Amino acid sequence: MKLQTTRFGCLEVPEANIIYFPDGLIGFETYKRYVILSKKENAPLRWLQCVDEPELAFIIISPFLFKADYKPLVEKVDLSSLKIKDISEAEILSIVVVPDNPRDMVANLMAPVLINPKICIAKQVITKDNQYPARYRILDSFNQNRESAQVLSC
Amino acid sequence: MLILTRKLNESIMIGDVEVKVTSLKGDYVKLGIKAPREVPIHRKEIYDVIQKENIEAAQTKITDISDLSDLFKK
Secondary structure: OEEEEOOOEEEEOOHHHOEEOOOOEOOEOOOOEEEEEOOOOOOOEEEEEEOOOOOOEEEEEOHHHOOOOOOOOOOHHHHHHOOOOOHHHOEEEEEEEOOOOHHHOEEOOOOOEEEEOOOOEEEEOOOOOOOOOOOEEHHHHHOOOHHHOOOOOO | OOOOOOOOOOEEEEOOEEEEEEEEEOOEEEEEEEOOOOOOOOOHHHHHHHHHHHHHHHOOOOOOOHHHHHHHOO
């Protein structure tokens, strides 16, 4: 299908790549369909581009890239809405805020995006414990964890 | 905003969601919530924090993240 985006122009995207968020993202509940865009296959930062609003896109990252021991506790009801039993079945992404100085970029570890890659259903979940912050400084810890990068599909 | 007065162990119903005052201690009120599993329940301040982060993330003026990816190289 053709995908209109503000940042990347008009793209051709296979419909199978569309990830459906039944609840949208928190604060963006009306937008439910996204695709993940990346120029290079293993780029650490990628885009979560809304299918239905050309301007709406979030920078995302695998939290394991900079926090290898990341283990969010998630409500069972969130897992069952993704049709999974355990969080290990999900692909986990964090939404990134990049300020004027990109070295200060932060990732939201408090509310990760969980994707069931088998059925391409996703949800932004609020973690149960207060163990992880909403603004985790990525580059401070990146250098200690660079061996643990994970490659995601979907 | 609708304001109702409730005593300890009294409830209100919001649709099919029950909210009950289960304990009172000084400034603290404990609420019990009985709701269908699919109804998300969050402390508002947590929800607000995440909403604010998402809005800030969506407002990025950045169009090319290739340069940023270089920050991840040693």
